[in-house]
Amino acid sequence: MDDWGRNKTALLELVKEGANSECADCGAADPDWVSCTLGVFICLNCSGIHRDLSGISRVKSIRLDFWDDASVEEMRKGNQVVKKCYEAKVPPFYYKPRAADCKVLKEQWIRAKYDRKEFIEANSQWQETFPSGTGAGNRVGYLWKRGKDKGSFHQRSFQLLEKEGTMQYFSKEDGKGPKGVIRVSEMNAIFQPEKIGNPNGLQITYLENGRTRNIFVYHKNGKDIVDWFNAIRAARFRYLKMAFPTASDTDLIPKITWNYAKEGYMEKTGPTEKEPFKRRWFTLDTLDRKLLYFKDPLDAYAQGEVFVGHTEHGYNVTEGLPPGVKGNKWKLGLTIQTPDRRFLFTCENDQDLKEWIKAFKEVISKPMSPQDYTVEATLRRKQR
Ligand SMILES: [Zn+2]
Structure with a gap:
């Protein structure tokens, strides 16, 4: 085996080890790229952001680029050691993006880490916070x-x-x-x-x-x-x-900030189930256990808010519509049972239907906290 082949094999072994098997910046599995100046294994997506950090990060492909002995040695420290340095002082509230997060979050995280070095020293804008109480939240x-x-x-x-x-x-x-x-x-x-x-x-x-x-x-x-x-x-x-x-x-x-279980369009009918199905934008909030619906995704206020409780309290989700009820444009139905009424929805396609059912099941199977009971009482009172 020549040097090229030997070094490539060594790198492919290294990338399987411990923290190297996940992108150092977003946690994506099986990174294919490295920043050879910083010494981290990263995913294709994050490598694109690293390319813009000229002078700080130089990106190479594990498989496509040439590797000599010295540059393989440079990579031996690996993600764990390098992260310990660049992420030494990340405050607990600071959001560390994951692979599914949007680009601006990942881009700024990578810049904050390696370019602005915000988390190496204890003197950055984020550090004078809780419990001393001045700074980051102002x-x-x-x-x-x-x-x-x-x-x-x-x-x-x-x-x-x-x-x-x-x-x-x-x-x-x-x-x-x-x-x-x-x-x-x-x-x-x-x-x-x-x-x-x-x-x-x-x-x-x-x-x-x-x-x-x-x-x-x-x-x-x-x-x-x-x-x-x-x-x-x-x-x-x-x-x-x-x-x-x-x-x-x-x-x-x-609980600091959280993403929704699912968002998107469904069609819904009214409480008598005789009203025509109308298209609405739905948001299912797992943490607050609320299903909100809007005429337009960017409306300031929801048209309706429905509490989604636990199975033991009379909440349930099932696929399909009750006999005799037909949807409008969309035919794939789901039924949400609450103690007060049932809600009938239809989805545009099978994938959407499956995702909504999965999201509802996730909320309905989650035990209710004491605060959940307060929210439930308020929302059910308003619905009457
Ligand atoms: Zn990544």
């Missing part, structure tokens, strides 16, 4: 917010104050009081580039007088929008630590 600046009615985006001044537990936004022109006050205790933030139609689009969801309200924002700069996201997470983490003082970080981290 932020002031502009975001472009989608207007409630017209759909165009306007520059608005936002102010996140972790101690007060609020995020407020102001209209630029009038200099008057806040146009909106969001309580950190009742908010979630999710990157939604496709839905919003902007690569840096962020959905902020919160409760406004007990009703779910969505606002859609973006910042032209990727770093700014990801910094906003992590500032919100810092403020949320601080709130959760105070609200649940005995809970561990591991229990609290999934």
